[in-house]
Amino acid sequence: MYITGGEFDPAKIAESGQCFRMSQEGTAFRVRAMGKSVTVRPVEGGNYILDCPPEDEPLWRVYFDLDTDYAAFAPDPCDGYLCRAREMARGVRILRQEPFETLITFILSQRKNIPAIRACVEKLCAALGEDGSFPSPESIAACGEAELRALGLGYRAPYVLGTARMAVSGELDLEALAALDDGDLEAALRQAPGVGVKVARCVMLFAYHRLDAFPVDVWIDRTLRLRYPDGFPLEKYPGCAGVMQQYLFYAAKRGCL
């Protein structure tokens, strides 16, 4: 499958901090998700080819959100900083990741940097996943807390365990949550242990594709205090505030505060 570059840049997506299982292999990138794998390799003219079985193409098209026009997500021209951040982050898209993986991953992301999250997720997959894929709710729920602590989860172990058990019991029906509006979805996710406002909004944005969700982590908080002391103008970006958040996050991580 051929993908036009510009508004699609796998290198930027890989370092955007929304996914943690996208690895660079030479000039190409490999993504594992949905129990499958795909390779994205650059071709002439800044464009890309997705290497996968033809029957999987629709799946990856959805995963990379390729049918959404990101050029339409334009910042207010008067906001010079946001415009610069957007140019810097051009090519980042909001992925449609699996809810369970996203939920667990962002629970264990708390007080970790991105390389540490990657390492932790890989460890979890190697220990509990089938054939290197992300572990099922059942395989995590079957663990003891000590077993998860041994994987380096630290104090997050009981959170991950409790959340997996809620998913298995049906107390937290991640499929059914897709029908809820943003407010109810956030509240439902927060019923899980280790899930506060920030993690809930990351899951809303990166799994349920709620583009209005605006997670505030330490980097965004820094940006807001420095650049938006009166608060970020969410009202200017109905339906895409989360995309702007991702641009701000990318710029901040690149040292552009």
Place this chain on the structure above:
DNA sequence: GGCCAGGGCAAAG
């Protein structure tokens, strides 16, 4: 060794 990392939680003000 000190500091920080895509925070959550319970207790206290």
Place this chain on the structure above:
DNA sequence: CTTTGCCATGGC
């Protein structure tokens, strides 16, 4: 409603 201390672990 907002603040505070604590929670494990690893990298720099």
